[in-house]
Amino acid sequence: MPATHFEQFLAEAVTHDREPGSGLKRDELYGLYTSWCLLHQVEPQLPEALWAALKRHGIAPDDNGLSMTGPAAADYIVASAPDLI
Template identity: 65%
Template sequence: MTNPHFEVFLAQSIREDAENEAGLDRDELYGVYTSWCLMNNEEPQAPEDLWAALKEHRIKPADNHLAMKGPAAADYIIASAPDIV
């Protein structure tokens, strides 16, 4: 069964980008997810739960063409590289 928590995260923070050859790796996916949780006052679920939700969408955490979008993407990027600010 699909979890609405992950559905909203995917809709607000992840997009398919066919031109993005590398896609997002597991750390980036979970990082933008935790940023999204913090910004939306949601309790982060375990990484395994996120991977299961992605699998329901036929998304492979290790092999995809995904890109970040929205406020959670900006938050994750700034938190990952604070020296760029």
């Protein structure tokens, strides 16, 4: 998948507003990514492809300082806690 696929995900679904050492865990990042893919009708790539794309953009998957944002964040949160509906 072209880098633009992951760049679009980063632009639409995450924000850099946390300090390094905090942020999303790998499972949260991948869950957010799969929610984003679902909303955009894009086939999700394997987690390893996401980690590699993050690293190409200077983002460490385990120490990222990222927060969720946008429609994919809402979809992920609702999907993660279906009892809230």
